[in-house]
Amino acid sequence: xxxxxxxxxxxxxxxxxxxxxxxxxxxxxxxxxxxxxxxxxxxxxxxxxxxxxxxxxxxxxxxxxxxxxxxxxxxxxxxxxxxxxxxxxxxxxxxxxxxxxxxxxxxxxxxxxxxxxxxx
Numbered sequence: 001x002x003x004x005x006x007x008x009x010x011x012x013x014x015x016x017x018x019x020x021x022x023x024x025x026x027x028x029x030x031x032x033x034x035x036x037x038x039x040x041x042x043x044x045x046x047x048x049x050x051x052x053x054x055x056x057x058x059x060x061x062x063x064x065x066x067x068x069x070x071x072x073x074x075x076x077x078x079x080x081x082x083x084x085x086x087x088x089x090x091x092x093x094x095x096x097x098x099x100x101x102x103x104x105x106x107x108x109x110x111x112x113x114x115x116x117x118x119x120x
Contacts, residue, residue: 039083075104
């Protein structure tokens with residue numbers, strides 16, 4: 001299941017990156033394109049991280065990835081989603097959600113670190 005979710009994230013990251021590179025260039029401002037680019041970068045990085053977590057779950061079965069995985073997934077949705085929405089011209093007030101998404105990503109990685117250090 002974990003690898004499948006990671007793969008879906010990666011597929012969406014490619015699609016959204018392509019849309020930003022080709023579909024938005026003519027209609028979006030430089031600021032909107034910058035938001036889209038940032039969202040896509042973070043989407044790719046964290047989707048690859050989710051894939052790594054799926055692999056870790058197969059190799060190191062004593063470390064549960066469930067909580068870190070979902071924290072990061074929620075972070076992707078909030079952080080990247082809010083930037084994508086703003087880039088499409090919807091209210092900039094949604095930008096208040098972006099740091100919350102970043103916090104979820106950070107908590108996901110710190111939770112994984114805590115679980116890993118508990119294994120030492």
